Amino acid sequence: MLSPADLDTLMLTGKVAGIATCLMLLIGTPLAWWLARTDSRWKGICNALVALPLVLPPSVLGFYLLVLMGPAGPVGKFTAWLGLGTLPFTFGGLIVASVLYSLPFVVQPLQASFAAIGRQPLEAAATLRAGPLDTFFNVVIPLAKPGFMTAAILGFAHTVGEFGVVLMVGGNIPDKTRVVSVQIYNHVEAMEYTQAHWLAGALLLFSFTVLLVLYSVLKTQPVAHQLK
């Protein structure tokens, strides 16, 4: 069965994924809205930057984050100047890395559902006296609900499943940065296959359930993108 140490890693993983998902929705919503609507020449660059973690080996991203956030890096110097110390091998660092790594999984579904709404509902809202923020909260968000659900679920699940970035930036510190995927690696290294099985099985079940829920939710949700 799962040991107390294993349970701790599960708790920590849930905490990291939960906080990271909230942050990703906060950052990703305006970013996706801008990307879906802008004609700016920066759009291409921003799209590419957001999507970069999809193709980059996690170790590459982890390496750069380590360098940037380390004591000699610009971000590290800044956080030290703020009195926060440096981020690598801390819970905060793990969150930062997770957010950057999983952001495309949040931004892309949001961007797609914002784009699918089109300009018509926004114009209808404007002619009905709704200002831009009012329109965003009362028209865009309800219409993009399936997009938000997909974004939250994928962002959360992908954060749970990360390994490379976590190991590079977070390390392997119990209760601080040791998440499930790292713990499985530890078990395998120590030839504790039974414990590895339990954790790996739990993760497999979790991932499958999440995807199952996601696809059934998307199927039953009326696709509200098209205006009637």
Added chain:
Amino acid sequence: MTNPIIARFQLGYESFQLAVDLCLPGSGVTVLFGHSGSGKTTLLRCIAGLQRTPNGFLQINGEVWQDSENGIFLPTHKRSLGYVFQEANLFPHLTVAGNLRFGLKRSGRSLSTDLTHILELLGIAHLSERMPDRLSGGERQRVAIARALALNPQILLMDEPLAALDFKRKQEILPFLSQLHRELHIPVLYVTHSQQEVAQLADHLVVMDEGRALASGPLSETLSRLDMPLAQDRDASTVWQVKVAGHEAAYHLTHVAFAGGTISLPSFAAEIGTPLRIQIYARDVSITLQEPAATSILNVLPATITGIADDDSGHSVVGLLVGEQPLLAHITRKSASLLGLRVGMQVFAQIKGTSILN
């Protein structure tokens, strides 16, 4: 003409230019008529503020909504307007009542008796708990009209509200529009490319082509302008405002009076004095020099020729004045030349048929 609408816009894309300078009446229905690509919808969007022109001036009922020279541009949501889109554009996540409340709430109004009246007039009072995807196309468009009117706007803008509907649905909504037209006290700007809707709804007509307003004036005057493509069209017509003058039951006829005479129509039930709009197609009007002594045509009216225009396929359009009413006749160029028609001549117009619009 109190509180007119002043609209001046200039907009230049590579493929499309809009340049209009219009002064429109502050009441009644003004139809912006033109082919697709003539700029009529763009003009409407400029008036709504949905399209921003770098160069423009717009004043509605004495309120300045845009004055580019002085850096004034009121965003759409701060303009007191109602807008009906070509597609109804209802919010799919809200019920009919929710759609109506969306605008009501934000304009600080509540469900008032006149709104209930509008819902009944539009025949949608029973639909309030439905979701938009459970409505027919015609019902959706009527809800959209009610949603725009619910704001009690200073001006109603309608962008081809019937274009997306089939013939049957159009016939279902047109009577509502005619009735609204009589009951509304705000100016309505109505975009269409349908001559039928022009004839049925317009009081004032603006003819748009390639981003310019070719003509702007009262309906019957503008319809009968020989320099407009409308007068040359196969379906060219004039529209008269008439009043029911009497019935001749024995012959199943109804007489209607216009400024300058009366004409007979196939009989219909209407009280004497009822105002009507009738449409007379140019192809149903022929010309004789003498008053015909023996003809099966009932409606023969003395007229003065005000203009003649030839097209390049052997037809002539003759502009006539009957009393004070302009009338168009489509005849062959050969007839025009055999009769020796000239501007200023006194002739007789024989009207073969008329249709009643409302």
